[in-house]
Amino acid sequence: MENNSNQPYNWFTPFNILTAVVLGVGLVLTIARFGWGIGAVTNLDNNNPWGLWIGFDLLCGVALAAGGFTTSAACYIFGLKRFHSAVRPAILTAFLGYALVVFALHYDVGRPWKLPYPIFVSQGTSSLLFEVGLCVFLYLTVLFIEWTPAAFEWLGFKNLRRIVVKLTLLLTIFGVILSTLHQSSLGALFMIAPSKLHPLWYSGYLHVYFFISAIFAGLSMVVFEGSLAHKWLHHKMDDTHLSEADGVVLGFGKAASFIMMGYLGIKVIGLAVDNNWHYLGTGWGAWYLVEIIGFVLLPAILYSVGAREKKLKLIRIAAAWTVLGIVLNRFNISMIAFNYHLPAADRYFPSIPEIGVTIFIVFVGITVYRFITAKMPILYEHPEYKEEH
Amino acid sequence: MAISRRKFLGCLTAALGTTTGVGALAHAASNKDFKGYPDSFGVLHDSTKCIGCRKCEEACNTVNELGKPEKPFDDLTVLDERRRTDEAEYTVVNKFNGVFAKTQCNHCQEPACASACFVKAFKKDKTGAVIYDESLCVGCRYCMVACPFNVPAYTYNDPLTPKVTKCTLCHPRIIEGKLPGCVEICPKEALIFGKRSDLVKLAWTRITEKSDRYIQHVYGEHEMGGTSWLYIAGVPFDQIGMREDLGTTSAPELTSGALASVPIVVGLWPVLLTGVYAIAKRKDKIAKEEQETAVQDAIDTATEEMNKQLAQLKDKMTKEQQTAVANEVKKALEEAAKKAEEEAKASEEGDADPADAASGEEEDK
Numbered sequence A: 001m002e003n004n005s006n007q008p009y010n011w012f013t014p015f016n017i018l019t020a021v022v023l024g025v026g027l028v029l030t031i032a033r034f035g036w037g038i039g040a041v042t043n044l045d046n047n048n049p050w051g052l053w054i055g056f057d058l059l060c061g062v063a064l065a066a067g068g069f070t071t072s073a074a075c076y077i078f079g080l081k082r083f084h085s086a087v088r089p090a091i092l093t094a095f096l097g098y099a100l101v102v103f104a105l106h107y108d109v110g111r112p113w114k115l116p117y118p119i120f121v122s123q124g125t126s127s128l129l130f131e132v133g134l135c136v137f138l139y140l141t142v143l144f145i146e147w148t149p150a151a152f153e154w155l156g157f158k159n160l161r162r163i164v165v166k167l168t169l170l171l172t173i174f175g176v177i178l179s180t181l182h183q184s185s186l187g188a189l190f191m192i193a194p195s196k197l198h199p200l201w202y203s204g205y206l207h208v209y210f211f212i213s214a215i216f217a218g219l220s221m222v223v224f225e226g227s228l229a230h231k232w233l234h235h236k237m238d239d240t241h242l243s244e245a246d247g248v249v250l251g252f253g254k255a256a257s258f259i260m261m262g263y264l265g266i267k268v269i270g271l272a273v274d275n276n277w278h279y280l281g282t283g284w285g286a287w288y289l290v291e292i293i294g295f296v297l298l299p300a301i302l303y304s305v306g307a308r309e310k311k312l313k314l315i316r317i318a319a320a321w322t323v324l325g326i327v328l329n330r331f332n333i334s335m336i337a338f339n340y341h342l343p344a345a346d347r348y349f350p351s352i353p354e355i356g357v358t359i360f361i362v363f364v365g366i367t368v369y370r371f372i373t374a375k376m377p378i379l380y381e382h383p384e385y386k387e388e389h
Numbered sequence B: 001m002a003i004s005r006r007k008f009l010g011c012l013t014a015a016l017g018t019t020t021g022v023g024a025l026a027h028a029a030s031n032k033d034f035k036g037y038p039d040s041f042g043v044l045h046d047s048t049k050c051i052g053c054r055k056c057e058e059a060c061n062t063v064n065e066l067g068k069p070e071k072p073f074d075d076l077t078v079l080d081e082r083r084r085t086d087e088a089e090y091t092v093v094n095k096f097n098g099v100f101a102k103t104q105c106n107h108c109q110e111p112a113c114a115s116a117c118f119v120k121a122f123k124k125d126k127t128g129a130v131i132y133d134e135s136l137c138v139g140c141r142y143c144m145v146a147c148p149f150n151v152p153a154y155t156y157n158d159p160l161t162p163k164v165t166k167c168t169l170c171h172p173r174i175i176e177g178k179l180p181g182c183v184e185i186c187p188k189e190a191l192i193f194g195k196r197s198d199l200v201k202l203a204w205t206r207i208t209e210k211s212d213r214y215i216q217h218v219y220g221e222h223e224m225g226g227t228s229w230l231y232i233a234g235v236p237f238d239q240i241g242m243r244e245d246l247g248t249t250s251a252p253e254l255t256s257g258a259l260a261s262v263p264i265v266v267g268l269w270p271v272l273l274t275g276v277y278a279i280a281k282r283k284d285k286i287a288k289e290e291q292e293t294a295v296q297d298a299i300d301t302a303t304e305e306m307n308k309q310l311a312q313l314k315d316k317m318t319k320e321q322q323t324a325v326a327n328e329v330k331k332a333l334e335e336a337a338k339k340a341e342e343e344a345k346a347s348e349e350g351d352a353d354p355a356d357a358a359s360g361e362e363e364d365k
């Protein structure tokens, strides 16, 4: 994709043209959103104050960016050094993911210029959203610092780099704490509305479910993103990255299958505690089983088969499948099973411009990722710093 | 104590007489143990008296300066639609099979909206009103997600100053000693303003005295921890659009468990993680040490072996050398002896014939 030879770079690849179109449309939608208000571009209304921009951009964005803390914890805290080459791309995706989440929130909230208010002006400490906001803010800072060595290597700032690298363990521990808090709080957000969320999805354990599902979401995303990067950015990877990549896929696949089985276990406990079995026979129950069996149990089995038989392809498929499952779960909680009691006419479905803005934000992310991986030592190690780990 | 317009002022003085500056004493209703202000006000809506005249909607519109409505307030056909509160109407009256229900903010004792707001834009005031401060609001709309009664609305079409809108319990008017707009205008006294504790008593008196006319339930007495607005009706509440499955758990209690896990995570994670790190590190170290010992051992054995071999080699070599030297010496000695013998022989023969000796020597060569 990037020109590594002397021939001029071909800007007119199909993907680049698509990117240009999406970014162009996004710009128009941005003008509409800020010129005419949220109502001009979304289907949000008074009964459905949260839609796609929260359900996908915030909830899925944060869950899928969990690869950052899981990978760095595996490598630096659990001492699994063989995952080392996966840390940088994971940190980068996480950092970009969170940056995009904050970017997307500017579209969703009514007065984005007041987004610093909860932290600096008036702290609503009784709110779980406050916890989310504070932790996301702090974690974004941590991720930024964790990512700076790559930038410093690119720019040649050796001393600064050395200082940051020394902080690795501390930053990783911070990252894990902050991630635990806000990943779980995102689920806990919905605990205030037991009357609106369908009982099959509402639970006193929502925060635990969100945290655990974020871990396997993050692991899956690392694998998934890795297979995409292998396809398109292969030439950017060094031998260490390439030789370790298979081990990362295997190890993460195995870990994900274990965690997903555990997740299923506590889901069942949750059903039993609330005695919600009878709902399983309803239409909502069928949909719930689609999520739980079709998008957790089956990919988990695929993961474990792939890990046992060392079939990377199966693991990669399982990863993509799990990512879809996480999106489905977050959609169910924030949109599909939310307000389930309202008559059909009052239910929410995102508008085309709303979907457009979400696609726009995803493309902004891909474009920035491509730029950074092209310029900075992410998928390979900088030759001058190869020796130290 | 039933309160009509006339008695209201006295009541206000009694309730607030000892305190000054009601507004200044506003508190955030986030405390878990908070069960509402004892002398706060509320309104009782007696659905059996309501005639659906929409006068309360009109008064609300005037008081809050909400602008000209789409359809005039004397157009009662709108009662056939199902409406909810929004930016243009802070209160709406709906008709369910001839029975009327009025909706507006219930001014909860422990408001979900206040507990949800991450900038404390909502406050439960001492008067009972839950008031909203637009200047703090970010517009995340979590309050709308949280409100179990689906009351707050948002001005989605305002690009620059969008805000949450809802009934204020006419807080500014109460402070001035006036009744809420809707209560003041209601021609049927279907709305009664007073101290909440008195209203609960009044409600129960009514429904027990005329138990055939009323459902034995004061809606709002315990719902979601209790609300400042209370309702009594002649039909079950879920038939007039009011949810009966909300439970009595207040919003702050619903989330207190999740919030309580924060200090646990903050306190325990670093300890656990550092522990795990130390173990991993130690494992690494032990592995490394073991490896080192193994290598050292290997080296030691190898060295020993080599030394041995060397020594042997040296030994062998010395021996060989010695033999070689000895041989040489032997050879040399033998040669020397031979030579001496020959010389001796020659000297014996030389006396007789030197030419022979010379020729003999030549022959030797």
Ligand code: SF4
Pocket: B104, B105, B106, B107, B108, B111, B112, B113, B114, B130, B146, B147, B148, B149, B150, B151, B152, B166
């Ligand atoms: S009814 Fe809704 S908006 Fe009104 S105080 Fe209660 S939670 Fe808040």
Ligand code: SF4
Pocket: B116, B117, B118, B119, B120, B121, B122, B136, B137, B138, B139, B140, B141, B142, B143, B144, B164
């Ligand atoms: S929309 Fe405003 S008032 Fe409502 S929770 Fe968000 S910041 Fe608070």
Ligand code: SF4
Pocket: B049, B050, B051, B052, B053, B054, B055, B056, B057, B093, B100, B102, B182, B185, B186, B187, B188, B189, B190, B191
């Ligand atoms: S003014 Fe009174 S009688 Fe008329 S609709 Fe409102 S509450 Fe009912």
